[in-house]
Amino acid sequence: MFMVxxxxxxxxxxxxxxxxxxxxxxxxxxxxxSIGQLFQTLFMPYRQISATTSAExxxxxxxxxxxxxxxxxxxxxxxxxxxxxxxxxxxxxxxxGTAFVVVWPLLPFLIVIGIxxxxxxxxx
Amino acid sequence: MNLVYHYNSTRARSAxxxxxxxxxxxxxxxxxxxxxxxxxWIILLIQKMPLGWLCFSGSIFCFMxxxxxxxxxxxxxxxxxxxINSLLSNNVLANxxxxxxxxxxxxxxxxxxxxxxxxxxxxxxxxxxxELVSNLPDDISPIFQNAxxxxxxxxxxxxxxxxxxxxxxxxxxxxxxxxxxxxxEVSDLLDGIIWFNYLNGLVKGxxxxxxxxxxxxxxxxxxxxxxxxxxxNISVYGKGHIKTQLHLASHREIxxxxxxxxxxQGRQNVALIGPSGSGxxxxxxxxxxxxxxxxxxxxxxxxxxxxxxxxxASLISAAPEPGQIEALLMHIFNEAYTAKNxxxxxxxxxxFFEDGTGSLDIANLIMPILEAGKLRIILTMDKxxxxxxxxxxxxxxNSLNKIMVNPANAKETMKVMQDQVPNLEYQHKVSYTIWALxxxxxxxxxxxxxLEMPGRAVSLLDAAGDYALPNGxxxxxxxxxxxxKTEGVKVQQATDQASRAQLLNMEELIHKRMVDQKDAVKxxxxxxxxxxxxxxxxxxxxxxxxxxxxxxxxKTELAKAISEVYFNGENNIVRLDLNEFVNANxxxxxxxxGAEDEMSLTAQVMKQPFSVVLLDEIEKxxxxxLTTLLQMLDEGILRDIKGREVSFRDTIVIxxxxxxxxxxxxxxxxxxxxxxxxxxxxxxxMKSGEFKPxxxxxxxxxxxxxxxxxxxxLQVLDLIIASVNKTxxxxxxxxTLDDDAKNLLVEKGYDPQLGARPMKRIVxxxxxxxxxxxxxxxxxxxxxxxxxxxxxxxEELNTK
Numbered sequence: 001m002f003m004v005x006x007x008x009x010x011x012x013x014x015x016x017x018x019x020x021x022x023x024x025x026x027x028x029x030x031x032x033x034s035i036g037q038l039f040q041t042l043f044m045p046y047r048q049i050s051a052t053t054s055a056e057x058x059x060x061x062x063x064x065x066x067x068x069x070x071x072x073x074x075x076x077x078x079x080x081x082x083x084x085x086x087x088x089x090x091x092x093x094x095x096x097g098t099a100f101v102v103v104w105p106l107l108p109f110l111i112v113i114g115i116x117x118x119x120x121x122x123x124x
Numbered sequence: 125m126n127l128v129y130h131y132n133s134t135r136a137r138s139a140x141x142x143x144x145x146x147x148x149x150x151x152x153x154x155x156x157x158x159x160x161x162x163x164x165w166i167i168l169l170i171q172k173m174p175l176g177w178l179c180f181s182g183s184i185f186c187f188m189x190x191x192x193x194x195x196x197x198x199x200x201x202x203x204x205x206x207x208i209n210s211l212l213s214n215n216v217l218a219n220x221x222x223x224x225x226x227x228x229x230x231x232x233x234x235x236x237x238x239x240x241x242x243x244x245x246x247x248x249x250x251x252x253x254x255e256l257v258s259n260l261p262d263d264i265s266p267i268f269q270n271a272x273x274x275x276x277x278x279x280x281x282x283x284x285x286x287x288x289x290x291x292x293x294x295x296x297x298x299x300x301x302x303x304x305x306x307x308x309e310v311s312d313l314l315d316g317i318i319w320f321n322y323l324n325g326l327v328k329g330x331x332x333x334x335x336x337x338x339x340x341x342x343x344x345x346x347x348x349x350x351x352x353x354x355x356x357n358i359s360v361y362g363k364g365h366i367k368t369q370l371h372l373a374s375h376r377e378i379x380x381x382x383x384x385x386x387x388x389q390g391r392q393n394v395a396l397i398g399p400s401g402s403g404x405x406x407x408x409x410x411x412x413x414x415x416x417x418x419x420x421x422x423x424x425x426x427x428x429x430x431x432x433x434x435x436x437a438s439l440i441s442a443a444p445e446p447g448q449i450e451a452l453l454m455h456i457f458n459e460a461y462t463a464k465n466x467x468x469x470x471x472x473x474x475x476f477f478e479d480g481t482g483s484l485d486i487a488n489l490i491m492p493i494l495e496a497g498k499l500r501i502i503l504t505m506d507k508x509x510x511x512x513x514x515x516x517x518x519x520x521x522n523s524l525n526k527i528m529v530n531p532a533n534a535k536e537t538m539k540v541m542q543d544q545v546p547n548l549e550y551q552h553k554v555s556y557t558i559w560a561l562x563x564x565x566x567x568x569x570x571x572x573x574x575l576e577m578p579g580r581a582v583s584l585l586d587a588a589g590d591y592a593l594p595n596g597x598x599x600x601x602x603x604x605x606x607x608x609k610t611e612g613v614k615v616q617q618a619t620d621q622a623s624r625a626q627l628l629n630m631e632e633l634i635h636k637r638m639v640d641q642k643d644a645v646k647x648x649x650x651x652x653x654x655x656x657x658x659x660x661x662x663x664x665x666x667x668x669x670x671x672x673x674x675x676x677x678x679k680t681e682l683a684k685a686i687s688e689v690y691f692n693g694e695n696n697i698v699r700l701d702l703n704e705f706v707n708a709n710x711x712x713x714x715x716x717x718g719a720e721d722e723m724s725l726t727a728q729v730m731k732q733p734f735s736v737v738l739l740d741e742i743e744k745x746x747x748x749x750l751t752t753l754l755q756m757l758d759e760g761i762l763r764d765i766k767g768r769e770v771s772f773r774d775t776i777v778i779x780x781x782x783x784x785x786x787x788x789x790x791x792x793x794x795x796x797x798x799x800x801x802x803x804x805x806x807x808x809x810m811k812s813g814e815f816k817p818x819x820x821x822x823x824x825x826x827x828x829x830x831x832x833x834x835x836x837x838l839q840v841l842d843l844i845i846a847s848v849n850k851t852x853x854x855x856x857x858x859x860t861l862d863d864d865a866k867n868l869l870v871e872k873g874y875d876p877q878l879g880a881r882p883m884k885r886i887v888x889x890x891x892x893x894x895x896x897x898x899x900x901x902x903x904x905x906x907x908x909x910x911x912x913x914x915x916x917x918x919e920e921l922n923t924k
Binding site for chain 2: 005006008009014017018027028032033035036037040046075078079082086111112113115117118122124
């Protein structure tokens with residue numbers, strides 16, 4: 001009964017539960033790297049650091065422009081780096097997760113295969 | 125609807141297996157084994173040993189068991205069906221035997237979290253439930269049927285222990301009576317289930333990581349060193365953070381309004397105006413949580429904005445010199461503006477718009493910012509303060525988007541208290557019962573005046589945490605104790621033997637210090653007994669009485685006696701001579717603010733809410749003063765000059781007057797009983813215009829005090845001598861007067877016009893002087909009793 005319950009769950013609710021858990025993990029990762037937001041704000045100053053107010057108040061517009069430009073360049077490179085790194089992480093997670101979802105129904109068979117290989121004395 | 129429990133259903137089997145495999149050591153062992161076997165497989169494979177494949181199989185098997193246990197066997201998710209086997213929770217299923225009987229069901233409740241929740245908070249234990257049910261297997265179906273109904277009615281996720289407990293009670297023919305004995309109703313049980321479900325949901329939510337914008341949000345967040353130093357970021361997020369819950373529909377509506385205002389073009393500010401305790405800060409916190417919720421549907425221009433709270437006191441302490449504070453604030457506002465994604469919150473905003481200790485006036489600084497709408501600002505303040513600022517600077521208040529925050533009703537307040545209970549329990553290390561919550565609401569309504577609901581009930585609940593019973597439970601008694609200790613009032617019903625005896629013998633105790641006036645004494649004693657037994661109208665003072673009669677007959681003495689016997693001592697008396705309130709403008713003195721006049725009626729009662737209020741010579745007060753007192757007599761409330769409600773609901777109000785004294789004396793001299801004359805006297809007083817009918821009608825009772833006879837004066841003399849002996853007791857000496865001596869004092873001291881007052885004077889002149897000479901001459905020794913004779917007194921009086 002024990003094995004029947006386990007196998008029954010494995011191929012029905014278990015598979016769905018695992019797929020749903022994988023989906024949530026992927027969503028968490030997408031939220032963490034927030035790539036969409038990073039693209040939308042790609043050219044924004046890094047942490048809004050610029051001398052806008054004080055420089056403009058004193059009339060040195062060129063200085064303010066340059067200051068903002070530097071901040072934007074820093075912001076751009078930081079975001080690009082995170083987009084690339086995040087993209088790779090999400091891709092890996094997606095591939096690994098999908099692989100697991102695919103392999104999931106095969107796991108009980110792997111137990112049998114392992115026993116058969118042991119009996120047959122197979123080695124690499 | 126299937127109501128037959130199947131011991132061998134898949135869920136029941138899973139639950140029992142989950143109870144075994146779900147134990148932490150077994151679970152960890154399983155995981156460890158999976159990892160170890162996997163490692164062995166690799167090692168053995170490298171060693172070219174075919175046995176490694178068995179390790180591989182074992183590793184996968186252990187992993188499958190582990191995953192099955194944590195995802196299925198421990199939670200045992202419910203199945204969508206009306207079958208009892210699909211709906212019972214894992215704990216219930218795991219503990220039910222084959223062919224369960226109602227008693228098994230009752231015993232099982234204690235093994236569930238919700239069952240323990242009910243046992244602690246509602247006093248409904250497994251033991252109690254077991255006494256209500258039979259041992260017949262067939263009787264279980266009606267309980268299951270009720271359980272499914274309750275499950276559906278409370279929109280629960282599963283049928284857990286608390287639902288079973290409620291189902292057992294509601295299935296019992298005397299269920300409602302049993303609950304009534306416990307001061308509960310069926311609706312309380314249903315609320316309790318919803319309360320448990322809510323807390324359970326919060327705990328489950330803690331394990332999920334909320335989506336809140338991630339790295340992109342942090343990179344866009346401005347560099348704000350000064351704001352971070354002087355402000356407090358209330359926008360917190362991450363795993364373990366419980367989102368602020370809004371239990372009031374009106375509060376949820378306010379948050380929607382705030383979203384609307386800040387996402388539209390226009391004035392980028394919101395002023396939340398409402399009394400303290402009404403939930404202004406909770407609304408701001410809930411708004412902050414919503415802005416950070418990546419899953420919430422919000423306009424992009426306010427998404428992920430963070431709210432910084434500014435505190436006037438810390439800003440003032442950081443910039444004490446004139447001009448510094450303005451410069452600091454400009455710097456902070458500039459930072460917030462350039463950071464782009466910050467909303468400034470000025471809590472207790474009135475402190476930023478008034479001069480004084482702990483406050484600063486930055487109206488001129490903030491006005492251009494508010495009008496330009498470049499920086500988003502939230503202001504929270506008291507309505508009274510808002511009106512004050514509005515009167516001073518209408519331009520400022522006109523530039524604000526005002527939203528009123530109204531106090532919560534009873535149901536909403538209960539929800540808020542239920543929400544706060546886990547925090548309070550964590551702080552005080554106690555458990556709150558449902559009766560504590562109900563009592564906190566009821567008593568806070570009466571005794572907590574500086575806050576509004578729900579804050580006032582929560583504050584009392586918090587205070588009650590310090591008065592938990594030895595078993596760590598906070599009950600209604602704890603709340604009553606908290607009120608008694610903090611407010612100085614008596615709210616607990618007289619339950620101990622001594623208090624009961626005191627109340628039942630109130631007349632006797634009062635007569636220990638005053639003579640006769642039995643009607644008045646009985647009337648007042650009855651009122652106090654009603655109050656102590658909890659059968660009085662709580663929306664009025666304990667009692668309101670008008671004592672009419674000549675001077676020196678015991679009107680004031682009765683007030684003092686009541687104060688001593690019932691109100692914890694003679695000092696708990698608030699006494700006002702109304703002959704000092706003879707002008708219309710004296711009303712302002714009567715209800716003056718305590719800070720300006722601590723002797724005003726409102727200030728004294730605010731300090732001593734549990735006392736006797738004695739209004740002497742009321743007939744001499746200006747009619748305007750009497751009109752002011754009408755609401756106090758009627759509803760037990762008087763507003764002070766600042767509009768604050770002062771409660772007189774724990775006072776006994778006694779007004780005394782000499783009006784009609786001559787007529788009373790005439791009636792007594794004619795031998796007519798005063799009881800029959802009362803109505804006529806009252807009519808005469810109204811006709812003569814001494815009192816208005818609406819004023820006299822406000823009193824519970826008008827008591828007539830008869831003049832004292834020589835025989836009464838003899839009793840008064842005994843009381844005075846007893847008082848002298850009490851004073852002398854510190855020197856261990858006492859005095860006794862023979863009958864002739866007493867008669868002499870009554871002859872000399874009795875005055876039908878002045879009552880007992882001359883008696884006190886004559887005792888002072890004769891007896892006390894005599895004793896003083898004895899003491900000074902050294903003729904007294906401790907333990908001595910001085911016998912005073914008529915001749916001694918005559919001699920003493922003749923020497924005068």
